[in-house]
Amino acid sequence: MAEIKDPENTIIMETTKGRVVIELLPDVAPGHVARIKELAREGAYDGVVFHRVIEDFMAQTGDVQYGKTGSESFNPARAGMGGSSKPDLKAEFSDVSHVRGTCSMARSQMPNSANSQFFICFTDAPWLNKQYSVWGQVIEGMENVDKIKRGEPVRDPDSIVSMRVAADA
Numbered sequence: 001m002a003e004i005k006d007p008e009n010t011i012i013m014e015t016t017k018g019r020v021v022i023e024l025l026p027d028v029a030p031g032h033v034a035r036i037k038e039l040a041r042e043g044a045y046d047g048v049v050f051h052r053v054i055e056d057f058m059a060q061t062g063d064v065q066y067g068k069t070g071s072e073s074f075n076p077a078r079a080g081m082g083g084s085s086k087p088d089l090k091a092e093f094s095d096v097s098h099v100r101g102t103c104s105m106a107r108s109q110m111p112n113s114a115n116s117q118f119f120i121c122f123t124d125a126p127w128l129n130k131q132y133s134v135w136g137q138v139i140e141g142m143e144n145v146d147k148i149k150r151g152e153p154v155r156d157p158d159s160i161v162s163m164r165v166a167a168d169a
Contacts, residue, residue, distance in 0.1 A: 007165070012166050013160055015144060020145055022136040022139070024037070025135055032105055041164075044064040048062060048069070049076070049159045050157050051079035052080055052119075052152050055150050066079045067079035096134040102137055104132045107132065
């Protein structure tokens with residue numbers, strides 16, 4: 001197992017394919033890290049599907065509005081169109097490159113539209129650099145991310161079983 005250096009800035013995400021440990025980058029994207037931790041601590045990500053998963057690119061999840069299985073508003077056809085009840089975030093673009101295992105916020109065409117959705121890169125994606133807010137890096141379990149079912153949208157998608165801040169786990 002990867003050594004967790006800073007439990008307050010580490011996410012433990014259990015998925016239907018296995019455990020994924022993400023090191024948070026508060027120095028790079030403090031607002032986005034705070035949002036990820038806030039939603040994780042509320043249990044908002046528990047049960048949320050990976051609604052858009054593209055081979056050799058990335059796995060996207062985090063739609064707590066329409067993508068959360070078992071919730072009243074769960075709607076597989078709309079998963080990917082929602083966010084959370086919290087306000088959108090101001091962009092925190094940085095020089096951190098999108099490489100295999102990078103965790104970054106999804107957004108619309110508007111730079112300041114990230115809310116709760118995020119993606120994990122399967123491979124290097126340099127064309128995303130300085131255009132999306134990078135907030136974490138997978139330090140363990142990338143082989144489990146690789147197993148997530150592909151699709152746009154995904155039929156019978158994999159999901160986040162639970163997502164916790166390591167300090168609380």
